[in-house]
Amino acid sequence: MKFTHPKILIVGAAVTLAVVAGFVYAYKIWPxxxxxxxxxxxxxxxxxxxxxxxNALTKVLPEESSYSFDENASLRVDVTDTNYESSCxxxxxxxxxLAVEARLMADEPKESWTQWVKGTAANEASTRSLTPFTAGDKAVASSRFAAIFVPCTSAGKAPGGQYNLSVSTELKKGGNSSDAAVRDELIKLTRAASSYSHIKAKCDMVPNIYE
Structure with missing residues (x-):
């Protein structure tokens, strides 16, 4: 019977671990x-x-070696213009x-706006557990989605009555934070985006974005 020397086994194992570690590091595999x-x-x-x-983005996004941002906007000319859109x-x-989008649209009841904004999500699962929070005219959020319907232009200024901004944030791939923590951060992101859009869209109504 042939026996393998313990030292040879130890050296062999060490070499194997070193090769595996080198491969993992070279291809940036966790950890x-x-x-x-x-x-x-x-x-x-x-x-x-x-x-x-x-800070909010750092908490909700998964760890990646780098991040890229793609932004588009169609700005409003004046208060009679009913076109305004932005996206990040x-x-x-x-x-x-993650996607953050804003659009100017005619005011409508809470139930119909909620159904509409749910339909804008890329992933249906993102909007399955929406619950309300206080912001704008209407606001809902889950651990993957948040949206605010922000009053913008009062009736009589733009054709067709009052216009609001619908601002939404959808997290398509999350990190390691708890669902409750992510929901809070998505709300913060949506509030901040709503405040920016309210100014850029030349809104004349009080936004009531913050509690």
Whole structure:
């Protein structure tokens, strides 16, 4: 019977571990993946003051080596104009992680707006557990989605009566924070984006975005 020397087994195991560790590090597999930082200067302007949103984004987004921001906007000319849209898409690891969108639209009852804004979510599961919170005319949120219906232009100024801003935030891939914590941060992000949009959309009504 042939026996293998213990020292040979130990050396062999050590070499194998070193090779595996090198492979893991080279391909940035956990736990060696480098965590990227969200730079204030790269954050979409439509999210509001970077100092207010960077901390919230850090808490809700998954850890990635880098993040990219894609922003688009169609600005309102004056209070008689009924067109205003803005969007900010945050990506990392080759996937879209979070989307924040704002749109000017005619005022409508809470129930119909809630159904409409649920339909704007890319993932139906994001809006399954929506519960109300206090902001604007109407506001709802879950651990993956938050939206506020913000009063913007009073009746008589724009054609068709009062117009509101519908501002929503959808988390498409989350990090390690609890559902309750994520919901709170999504609400903060949506409040900040609503405040920014209310100014950029030339709104004349009081937004009542904050409690």
């Amino acid at each position: 060696f993946r480098e965590k990227g930082e969200i730079e204030a200067g790269e954050v979409c302007s439509s999210l509001g003051p970077p100092s207010r949103v960077v 898409f945050i990506s990392g690891g080759g996937k879209q992680l």
